[in-house]
Structures are given as C-alpha cells and as structure tokens.
Amino acid sequence: MAALCKWRHRLKPAGFFQNAVRRQLSDNYDYDLLVIGGGSGGLACSKEAAQFGKKVAVLDYVESSPKGTKWGLGGTCVNVGCIPKKLMHQAALLGGAVKDAQKYGWRIPSPITHDWLTMAPAVQDYIRSLNWGHRVQLQDKKVKYLNLKGSLMDGHTVKAVSKTGKESVLTAGNIVIATGGRPKYPTHIPGSLEYGISSDDIFWLKESPGKTLVVGASYIALECAGFLTGIGLDASVMVRSIPLRGFDQQIACLVTDYMGSYGTKFHWKCSPSKVEKLETGRLLVSWTDLDSGKEDQDTFDTVLWAVGRAPETRALNLEKVGVKMNRETGKVCVSADEATSVPHIYAIGDIADGRPELTPTAIQAGKLLARRLFGKSSELMDYDCVPTTVFTPLEYGSVGLSEEEAVRRHGEDGIEVFHAFYKPLEFTVAERDASHCYIKMVCLREGARRILGFHFTGPNAGEVTQGFALAIKCGATYTQLMATVGIHPTSAEEIIKLHITKRSGLDPTVTGC
Amino acid sequence: MARQYEEVTVRGYDEFMKAVSQRKGKDVFAYFSGSKNEQGVSWCPDCVKAEPIVRGELGYLPPGSVFIYCQVGERPYWKDPNNEFKKTLKLSGVPTLLRYGTPQKLVEEECFKKDLVRMMFTED
Numbered sequence: 001m002a003a004l005c006k007w008r009h010r011l012k013p014a015g016f017f018q019n020a021v022r023r024q025l026s027d028n029y030d031y032d033l034l035v036i037g038g039g040s041g042g043l044a045c046s047k048e049a050a051q052f053g054k055k056v057a058v059l060d061y062v063e064s065s066p067k068g069t070k071w072g073l074g075g076t077c078v079n080v081g082c083i084p085k086k087l088m089h090q091a092a093l094l095g096g097a098v099k100d101a102q103k104y105g106w107r108i109p110s111p112i113t114h115d116w117l118t119m120a121p122a123v124q125d126y127i128r129s130l131n132w133g134h135r136v137q138l139q140d141k142k143v144k145y146l147n148l149k150g151s152l153m154d155g156h157t158v159k160a161v162s163k164t165g166k167e168s169v170l171t172a173g174n175i176v177i178a179t180g181g182r183p184k185y186p187t188h189i190p191g192s193l194e195y196g197i198s199s200d201d202i203f204w205l206k207e208s209p210g211k212t213l214v215v216g217a218s219y220i221a222l223e224c225a226g227f228l229t230g231i232g233l234d235a236s237v238m239v240r241s242i243p244l245r246g247f248d249q250q251i252a253c254l255v256t257d258y259m260g261s262y263g264t265k266f267h268w269k270c271s272p273s274k275v276e277k278l279e280t281g282r283l284l285v286s287w288t289d290l291d292s293g294k295e296d297q298d299t300f301d302t303v304l305w306a307v308g309r310a311p312e313t314r315a316l317n318l319e320k321v322g323v324k325m326n327r328e329t330g331k332v333c334v335s336a337d338e339a340t341s342v343p344h345i346y347a348i349g350d351i352a353d354g355r356p357e358l359t360p361t362a363i364q365a366g367k368l369l370a371r372r373l374f375g376k377s378s379e380l381m382d383y384d385c386v387p388t389t390v391f392t393p394l395e396y397g398s399v400g401l402s403e404e405e406a407v408r409r410h411g412e413d414g415i416e417v418f419h420a421f422y423k424p425l426e427f428t429v430a431e432r433d434a435s436h437c438y439i440k441m442v443c444l445r446e447g448a449r450r451i452l453g454f455h456f457t458g459p460n461a462g463e464v465t466q467g468f469a470l471a472i473k474c475g476a477t478y479t480q481l482m483a484t485v486g487i488h489p490t491s492a493e494e495i496i497k498l499h500i501t502k503r504s505g506l507d508p509t510v511t512g513c
Numbered sequence: 514m515a516r517q518y519e520e521v522t523v524r525g526y527d528e529f530m531k532a533v534s535q536r537k538g539k540d541v542f543a544y545f546s547g548s549k550n551e552q553g554v555s556w557c558p559d560c561v562k563a564e565p566i567v568r569g570e571l572g573y574l575p576p577g578s579v580f581i582y583c584q585v586g587e588r589p590y591w592k593d594p595n596n597e598f599k600k601t602l603k604l605s606g607v608p609t610l611l612r613y614g615t616p617q618k619l620v621e622e623e624c625f626k627k628d629l630v631r632m633m634f635t636e637d
Contacts, residue, residue: 128616
C-alpha cells in the first residue's frame with residue numbers, strides 16, 4: 001500500500017499565480033484552519049483548534065443521495081450511520097426482548113407488531129437535535145460554520161459554492177480534508193440507480209421499506225438486514241463471496257448463521273443482474289447463482305445497495321492541487337501525522353487512506369492534529385488495537401488481530417487460541433438459542449502469552465469489549481487474565497475464565513458455574 | 514419601521530397551545546419565562562437576564578414568523594416536574610427559547626448569548 005502512495009512531494013499547486021494577488025505577502029490568510037467536511041473528524045478538529053484561539057472555519061455540504069435524501073451538520077455517523085443504525089438496532093432488540101418477557105411472566109398481547117411510522121420519525125427527530133447541538137457547539141466555540149461545498153484551488157485556497165451556486169474564495173494557513181465517503185452504487189446493474197436505495201436513504205424513509213433485499217456482505221449490509229428482520233420485515237441478504245471481509249471469518253460465520261436462524265434469508269454466492277420496476281410499483285430483481293450459473297428472480301419493495309463506500313474526493317479538485325491519492329482506493333494518501341503530499345493540507349477520517357472507517361479514530365486524529373498544529377504537542381494518533389463492534393442481531397465485538405492475521409504474523413505454532421461457547425444467563429428462562437455465543441482470545445504462545453486479539457459474540461458486545469480494549473492496549477497477557485476475577489453472573493466473566501485451547505481439541509462449551 | 518414578525522403574549526400552557534394552533538404553517542419562535550409579578554419582575558433571575566438579550570435580536574426574525582412570549586406560571590408550578598410544559602413540551606428549564614416543531618432550542622445560559630439567539634433566528 002505504501003508503494004502506491006508517494007507522499008511529501010513538493011509539487012507546485014495549480015492556480016498559484018492567479019491567487020498570489022489575492023494572498024498578501026505577509027501570509028495573512030482568512031483562517032488559520034479551514035476544515036472541509038463537518039463530520040466526526042472535521043468537527044472534532046475544528047473545535048479543538050478553536051480552543052487555541054485560532055480562527056477556524058468548517059465547510060459542510062451534503063450532496064443529496066440519488067434518491068434525494070439530504071441531512072444536516074454532523075456527517076455520516078450522526079445522520080446516516082452509527083446513530084440511526086444503533087437506534088434501529090435497539091428497536092429490533094426490544095422486539096426480541098418483548099417476546100422473551102412473556103417467558104419471564106409478563107402478560108403481553110400477541111402478536112406484537114412494529115410501526116415504522118412511530119420509530120423512524122423519533123429517530124429522525126433525535127438526529128435533527130444532534131444537528132442543532134453541533135451547530136450550537138460550533139457557534140459557542142467560535143468556529144465559523146459555512147454550509148458551502150468546498151474544493152481546493154491551491155495549497156492555501158478553497159473555492160466555496162453555496163446551494164444556489166454562489167461562489168466565494170477562502171484562504172487558510174492550514175486545510176484539513178475530512179469529507180468522508182458515500183455509498184457506492186453498482187451502476188453496471190441496470191435499474192440499480194433508478195430503483196435501489198442505500199444506507200443514505202434507509203433511515204430517512206417516510207414509509208416502511210417492506211420486503212427488502214440487501215445486496216452486500218459488509219457490516220452495513222448485515223446490520224441493516226439485521227434490524228429490518230428484527231422489526232418484523234421480510235429481509236434477505238445477497239452475498240457475492242464472503243461475509244464481513246477483513247474480520248475474523250470464523251466469527252463472521254457465527255454472525256450470519258445466527259441471523260439465518262432468526263429469520264434473515266441469505267442468497268450466498270449470488271450476484272444481481274438487473275432491477276426492474278413492475279406495474280404494481282414493486283421491484284423485480286434478477287440474479288445469477290455464481291456457482292451453478294442458474295438465474296433466479298424475486299419481487300421486493302426495496303433494494304438496498306451496501307456494496308462498498310467511495311471516498312468523497314471527486315469534487316475536491318485534489319489532482320490539480322497535487323494531493324496524492326491511492327489509485328486503488330481513491331483515498332487521500334497520508335503520513336503518520338495525517339499530512340498529505342501538499343504542505344499544510346491534511347486528511348482525516350474515512351477519506352484518508354489506510355485509516356479505519358470509524359468515528360472515534362477520526363475524532364481522536366482530528367483532535368491530535370489540531371494540538372500538533374496549534375498546541376505544543378507532537379503526539380501522533382495511535383491506530384493500533386482499535387476496538388470495534390458490529391451491531392448485527394448477534395453483536396460482535398473485537399479488538400486486535402483476527403485469528404487469520406495472527407497466524408499470518410506469528411505462524412500457527414506461534415499462537416495459542418483460547419475459546420469458549422457460552423450461554424448468557426438471560427437466555428435460559430427466555431429459551432433462546434445460544435449456540436452462536438462465542439468468545440475467542442488469540443495470544444502469543446510463548447512467555448506470559450500476550451493477548452493479540454479478542455473476539456466476542458453475544459448481547460452487549462460493545463459494552464463488553466470496551467474494557468478489554470484498554471487491557472490489550474496495556475499489553476495484557478493470558479497470565480494476567482487468569483489472575484483477574486470475574487464478575488458474576490455476567491457473560492463477560494466467561495472471558496476471564498477462558499481455558500480451553502483450540503490446539504487441545506477439547507469441547508469449548510462452558511458447563512455450569 | 515413595521516415589524517416583520519407577529520408578537521403574541523400568553524400566560525400558561527393552554528393559552529400557549531391555543532396561540533400555536535391558531536398559527537399552523539407559520540414559523541413559530543417561543544420564549545418561555547417565569548411569570549412576572551405586579552412590578553413586572555420575574556421570579557426567575559436567568560429569565561430577567563436573558564429577556565433583553567433575546568428582545569435585542571428580534572429584528573433578525575424571518576419575515577412572517579411569530580414570536581410567542583409565554584409566561585409559564587409561578588415558581589411552585591414550575592418546580593413541579595409534572596407541569597404541562599415539562600411533560601408535554603419537554604422543557605427542562607426557564608428561560609427556554611425554541612423554534613416550535615423543530616429540535617432548535619436554547620436553554621438557560623444559552624439564552625444569554627446573543628450570537629446563538631441570532632443564529633437561531635437567521636439560519637435554517
């Protein structure tokens with residue numbers, strides 16, 4: 001990946017001489033820092049910089065999705081990502097909890113139904129309150145907010161265009177690109193653009209999506225199909241090859257197996273060939289089974305494309321200004337301090353090549369960058385051991401290496417994998433199937449056996465994993481794990497009690513107390 | 514100079530809701546304050562401080578909008594966590610300045626900041 005990205009090239013930015021007139025000789029810029037993109041990274045960076053008394057501006061502009069969906073300040077996480085996703089996931093979990101409640105003695109009338117028209121507006125209202133909250137915060141911290149679409153003119157100059165097309169020019173001592181990404185559309189599939197939607201639209205739908213086909217196998221695809229199934233809709237997932245690419249594959253299969261047993265339909269190794277609209281208004285999707293070559297069809301109310309995200313770089317004019325991008329990913333090449341190939345231009349968040357596409361890393365990188373630029377700090381962002389959680393119906397929390405990656409780095413003989421299938425206590429009375437609740441700890445084989453990777457599937461996986469992220473960051477070992485006392489009764493204590501290794505071949509199912 | 518907005522003064526929850534329902538489709542801004550006594554002074558010191566600041570920005574209200582000045586009631590009524598303003602309108606404190614039907618609101622000390630008030634009146 002490093003070979004594709006040659007940074008630190010001192011290229012002469014385009015338009016240099018035209019802007020020399022605009023720029024005064026004494027480097028008197030409009031702003032000390034101009035951030036393009038008001039999402040997780042951009043907002044954190046700008047607010048931190050303003051704390052140092054610097055003149056900061058944020059340009060945030062949302063181009064509508066092909067379906068016409070638009071949203072306010074806050075970026076992907078707030079508007080069309082983490083926040084609405086987690087809330088709808090919660091809606092789905094509550095449906096399950098209500099069913100369990102009956103076994104615990106609650107008298108609940110059957111059947112229980114879900115109303116999209118109650119959930120979606122409540123989620124959307126909360127998002128709007130966050131948009132407002134961010135707006136107030138920026139104003140309060142003296143960060144100038146401009147609802148304008150920014151593009152680079154040279155290393156210190158940005159062209160800003162309003163929604164009515166009015167243009168203005170802004171200059172800055174430093175520029176941070178934090179424009180994030182947007183869902184990709186498989187435009188080679190006829191009907192994909194006209195009839196399909198993406199994660200940009202699903203949370204803002206005015207009506208229930210009904211019977212939905214989710215195309216893709218990323219966490220976005222699985223999380224969406226998961227909550228749609230959970231709220232009682234007929235949801236199918238169409239997977240071209242493997243689920244959750246990049247994640248531990250053993251765990252990925254547990255996640256999808258659980259979803260399958262709870263009602264999500266899977267079309268494995270299939271690829272859609274076209275989408276047509278029927279007279280009824282429903283969508284007819286045709287697809288090919290990649291193994292057999294067989295064609296098949298079905299009708300759906302909604303087709304949700306979750307086939308990857310593309311970095312928002314097209315409209316930024318990066319090549320002209322000399323900002324190097326990775327030709328494969330289209331993302332901006334950055335060095336360890338988030339610098340691009342052009343001095344004083346930085347990139348953080350989803351737009352930066354090689355970085356995790358996560359809100360907390362974007363926020364932290366943004367803050368540290370501001371401290372390095374304007375404070376006396378030299379602290380770089382540490383991207384090692386970043387914990388994550390996939391909020392599928394069976395949640396999956398992890399930090400560190402997958403088993404495959406650990407084997408790649410240390411060899412099978414160099415690692416020890418401890419694992420256990422456990423049953424959350426709450427599942428017992430509820431008569432829930434716990435056969436996919438699993439814990440895996442990948443450790444170095446020698447010495448105190450430092451923990452390389454942690455994987456947990458089960459309820460509240462995110463809450464369980466967070467603490468272990470700290471442990472792993474501190475270099476925790478299996479020896480220390482063994483010396484730690486568990487909290488009883490919890491699912492998390494089963495992590496502390498891990499003792500069966502994969503190598504032993506023994507049955508890893510936890511038995512009794 | 515003719516005002517571009519309509520100012521309405523109400524007392525209590527019922528009067529407030531009536532004023533709002535009579536102005537459907539309009540951009541309604543509401544300022545909630547602890548009620549004033551016969552001397553015209555509110556029991557709520559923050560409300561006393563914020564009112565001139567909010568009033569100072571009224572010129573920035575969008576044309577055709579409505580500004581409702583609402584006195585919520587006496588201190589014991591306000592302190593009751595079940596009063597209609599808290600329960601139904603979800604107000605958490607006075608003064609509160611909000612844009613009805615949107616999540617836009619400024620609460621307590623936020624109302625002291627004229628740039629925040631102006632921002633609410635001038636931005637979408």
